[in-house]
Amino acid sequence: MAKRIDVSDLDIFYGNFKAVEGVNVSIEPRSITALIGPSGCGKSTFLRSLNRMHEVIPGARVEGKVVIDGQDLYGADVDPVDVRRQIGMVFQRPNPFPTMSIYDNVVAGVRLNSTRMRKSDLDDLVERSLKGANLWNEVKDRLNRPGSGLSGGQQQRLCIARAIAVEPEVLLMDEPCSALDPISTLAIEDLMTELKEQFTIVIVTHNMQQAARVSTSTGFFNLSGVGQPGRLIEFNPTEKIFSNPEEKATEDYISGRFG
Amino acid sequence: MSTETPLAPAASPGATSAGPVRTQRRLPRFAATALFVAGVVVGALLAALTTGRLNIALTVIYGVILGTLAVYLVSRSVEGRRKATDRLVTTVVTSAFAIAMVPLVSLLYTVLDNGLNRFDSQFFNSSMLGVVGEGGGAYHAILGTVIITALTTLISVPIGLLAAIYLVEYGTGRLKKVLTFFVDVMTGIPSIVAGLFAFALFALFFGPGVRLGAMGAVALAVLMIPVVVRSAEEVLKLVPNELREASYALGVPKWRTILKVVIPTSIAGLGTGVTLAIARVIGETAPLLVTTGFVNGTNLNPFDGRMTALPVFSYYQLTQPGVPPEFGIERAWTAALVLIMLVMALNVVARLISRLFAPKTGR
Numbered sequence: 001m002a003k004r005i006d007v008s009d010l011d012i013f014y015g016n017f018k019a020v021e022g023v024n025v026s027i028e029p030r031s032i033t034a035l036i037g038p039s040g041c042g043k044s045t046f047l048r049s050l051n052r053m054h055e056v057i058p059g060a061r062v063e064g065k066v067v068i069d070g071q072d073l074y075g076a077d078v079d080p081v082d083v084r085r086q087i088g089m090v091f092q093r094p095n096p097f098p099t100m101s102i103y104d105n106v107v108a109g110v111r112l113n114s115t116r117m118r119k120s121d122l123d124d125l126v127e128r129s130l131k132g133a134n135l136w137n138e139v140k141d142r143l144n145r146p147g148s149g150l151s152g153g154q155q156q157r158l159c160i161a162r163a164i165a166v167e168p169e170v171l172l173m174d175e176p177c178s179a180l181d182p183i184s185t186l187a188i189e190d191l192m193t194e195l196k197e198q199f200t201i202v203i204v205t206h207n208m209q210q211a212a213r214v215s216t217s218t219g220f221f222n223l224s225g226v227g228q229p230g231r232l233i234e235f236n237p238t239e240k241i242f243s244n245p246e247e248k249a250t251e252d253y254i255s256g257r258f259g
Numbered sequence: 260m261s262t263e264t265p266l267a268p269a270a271s272p273g274a275t276s277a278g279p280v281r282t283q284r285r286l287p288r289f290a291a292t293a294l295f296v297a298g299v300v301v302g303a304l305l306a307a308l309t310t311g312r313l314n315i316a317l318t319v320i321y322g323v324i325l326g327t328l329a330v331y332l333v334s335r336s337v338e339g340r341r342k343a344t345d346r347l348v349t350t351v352v353t354s355a356f357a358i359a360m361v362p363l364v365s366l367l368y369t370v371l372d373n374g375l376n377r378f379d380s381q382f383f384n385s386s387m388l389g390v391v392g393e394g395g396g397a398y399h400a401i402l403g404t405v406i407i408t409a410l411t412t413l414i415s416v417p418i419g420l421l422a423a424i425y426l427v428e429y430g431t432g433r434l435k436k437v438l439t440f441f442v443d444v445m446t447g448i449p450s451i452v453a454g455l456f457a458f459a460l461f462a463l464f465f466g467p468g469v470r471l472g473a474m475g476a477v478a479l480a481v482l483m484i485p486v487v488v489r490s491a492e493e494v495l496k497l498v499p500n501e502l503r504e505a506s507y508a509l510g511v512p513k514w515r516t517i518l519k520v521v522i523p524t525s526i527a528g529l530g531t532g533v534t535l536a537i538a539r540v541i542g543e544t545a546p547l548l549v550t551t552g553f554v555n556g557t558n559l560n561p562f563d564g565r566m567t568a569l570p571v572f573s574y575y576q577l578t579q580p581g582v583p584p585e586f587g588i589e590r591a592w593t594a595a596l597v598l599i600m601l602v603m604a605l606n607v608v609a610r611l612i613s614r615l616f617a618p619k620t621g622r
Contacts (some may be wrong), residue, residue, distance in 0.1 A: 051508065053504060053508060054501075056507055081507075081510055081512050082510070088506035088508060088509070091504065091508075095501040095505045097502060097505070097506075097520060098618035108509060110517075112509065112516070112519050113511060113515075146618070148618065166509055168509060186400035196592075245365075
């Protein structure tokens with residue numbers, strides 16, 4: 001299931017503005033990779049370019065290569081819709097579909113892709129995904145209530161359940177805990193550790209303790225000045241980054257002596 | 260009358276500072292209203308004195324000016340400048356609202372007063388076939404309006420909605436700007452121009468002098484499409500981009516995202532917009548005069564011959580009431596009343612749609 005991601009010489013643009021420059025990185029399968037760095041340095045932009053969500057924004061484009069198990073995501077004959085089916089995404093703000101019930105939200109990926117499934121299979125899928133997202137016990141009695149009636153943390157776990165229900169190979173998470181309280185955050189971190197067995201996970205976070213707790217590798221993004229493109233400064237195993245980083249800038253950022 | 264309210268010495272208007280928070284002298288609760296009414300009464304007297312009789316327009320003008328002045332000056336001397344400005348603005352805004360309501364209420368009253376005379380079963384059951392003078396009804400005109408409007412809706416809603424979806428979801432750059440501009444221009448074209456357009460278009464195919472219900476529907480569609488596009492565009496723009504992204508991230512193609520996520524999320528607004536667009540064109544008279552014509556009998560086929568719609572019916576009953584004229588004029592008022600009730604019903608439907616289909620929070 002899980003797949004390896006190789007990124008080489010990736011430049012990411014918004015129109016004429018170069019937002020991220022020269023990223024070279026290899027992301028291992030069945031691992032959690034954390035991306036840290038100050039705001040506006042291109043972490044989220046980089047993350048979104050991994051499943052071609054970047055190009056949804058008008059004028060946005062990418063140069064360079066993103067290869068997943070030997071296949072170039074930006075090849076001429078690759079359909080972005082197929083890419084996104086294999087690489088799921090969880091967003092910073094929980095965004096359940098407001099017109100759908102909890103049940104329909106979980107099966108949205110299956111239903112909207114008009115895959116035919118038997119009702120019992122769908123029920124199994126909902127239970128499996130919600131259990132996977134640690135939400136089953138809280139919502140099993142009200143699966144037909146609207147998803148927007150849940151609390152923020154529950155909504156975010158519902159979005160994770162929705163993302164894993166389509167069984168992607170890679171799961172991208174863009175600051176999934178930034179709007180959540182510590183208990184919901186812990187629930188989602190436990191969940192990530194469990195999901196690691198099946199998925200390749202890439203997570204953007206501002207919480208360095210979180211990166212240290214959950215990830216196997218960490219990448220540090222930074223930019224040299226306002227208007228300059230962001231760069232991947234250092235990419236190493238998490239223990240090394242947090243104990244003995246190679247770059248001075250990384251050490252400054254992690255120890256709080258930033259700038 | 261203004262002497263009833265306590266007047267402060269002019270030297271120290273407003274504040275006394277005993278504690279940390281400044282306390283202010285306030286006018287009694289209904290003083291401002293009373294002052295304003297007093298001003299209006301004085302204004303009425305003034306108007307009557309200057310013209311020698313009761314003059315409503317002058318009463319309103321003098322009354323509003325005098326009432327506003329009275330409220331402002333008294334409040335200024337008692338409560339101080341800031342409070343007085345507040346009262347001045349409140350008075351001006353409230354008067355403007357009241358003046359705006361006058362024609363509306365007067366119109367509703369006049370139409371009800373004149374229209375209820377013939378608001379009977381005969382009006383809804385019979386056409387004008389062979390009727391001279393008393394009796395007759397608008398059966399043919401009501402059905403004509405319903406058929407023509409339904410046909411207009413059938414033409415306009417698919418085109419309008421799809422155009423709005425194009426503008427919001429697909430259109431980019433200069434083309435989108437140009438299209439939006441022309442839709443805006445189209446919402447403002449005079450309705451007779453739409454009628455002449457449909458007339459000229461059908462004359463090309465069927466020769467001059469042709470009158471069809473469908474022709475009226477085409478003319479009304481020219482008026483209705485831009486209204487539908489505008490309202491649908493605004494509503495579709497309100498759908499958060501996050502929902503589209505959530506759908507794309509699940510590997511859902513764009514067209515299916517629009518169909519299954521964007522439209523269901525905005526269905527309440529779309530329904531309301533369409534209903535209000537129908538209400539906008541249902542009362543059009545000028546384009547129908549030149550396209551559908553006028554006939555006394557019932558014609559239910561919009562593709563064959565003349566049809567009568569309610570506004571045209573009302574127009575003809577008023578301009579050619581027959582002998583004696585009062586019966587025709589009564590029918591014209593009742594037709595106007597029915598038309599207003601139709602528009603009202605459509606607005607109620609629009610409200611129901613927006614309430615029924617709005618996304619539920621389930622809290």
